[in-house]
């Protein structure tokens with residue numbers, strides 16, 4: 131994956147939701163982690179929804195590699211998603227939840243089953259196969275969601291505040307695991323977060339949003355020096 135096949139590009143993308151107008155022109159480098167940050171209501175989830183295909187732009191294009199995503203359903207895009215919560219089906223055990231990442235109809239080959247076992251082991255959940263999500267802690271559920279994203283083997287991972295429900299110790303652990311898996315698989319990651327700590331430990335680049343627009347995009351280091359942009363300064367002072 132070294133030919134920008136998994137570079138994500140929003141080309142002059144515009145969208146109107148209620149009274150909020152959005153305009154995004156940005157690119158997200160292949161095999162890198164880009165943090166998507168900004169105040170509440172600035173458009174972070176909307177940006178991810180445009181890449182995922184849950185929202186359709188009124189103008190512009192969303193590209194992954196050379197492919198225009200226009201007209202493609204979320205399931206037809208090379209993406210996997212992890213949200214803050216509700217990632218797992220409550221009535222299904224963990225091995226089934228992870229299996230759904232490979233096949234919605236759960237028609238799984240022996241090879242698929244081996245991949246699931248290995249993903250569960252990787253996130254520290256070997257032995258949890260038959261457990262229901264309700265019997266697990268928030269951190270364990272998030273690790274199961276990460277295992278499901280892993281078995282999908284999609285180039286692009288969209289993570290919307292994936293650690294929000296976790297305490298600081300677990301956040302650091304999950305962030306470390308995510309970074310490890312991301313660099314092994316060369317995933318292109320868009321990570322929505324409210325925490326400067328997550329940006330420091332995970333992100334290669336930052337896109338900062340305010341009121342539906344991009345105010346900053348660039349390397350992580352440059353972001354932490356961009357305090358001349360008042361909104362960035364306010365965010366970093368939190």
Ligand SMILES: Nc1ncnc2c1ncn2[C@@H]1O[C@H](COP(=O)(O)OP(=O)(O)OP(=O)(O)O)[C@@H](O)[C@H]1O
Pocket residue numbers: 147148149150168169170171172173174175176177
């Ligand atoms: N379907 C919709 N109809 C009308 N307005 C919407 C719709 N979806 C989002 N919005 C508005 O667009 C703005 C951006 O929402 P979005 O969820 O993308 O923000 P966010 O940056 O992810 O916020 P947060 O950090 O609070 O999750 C908000 O003001 C929201 O109320």
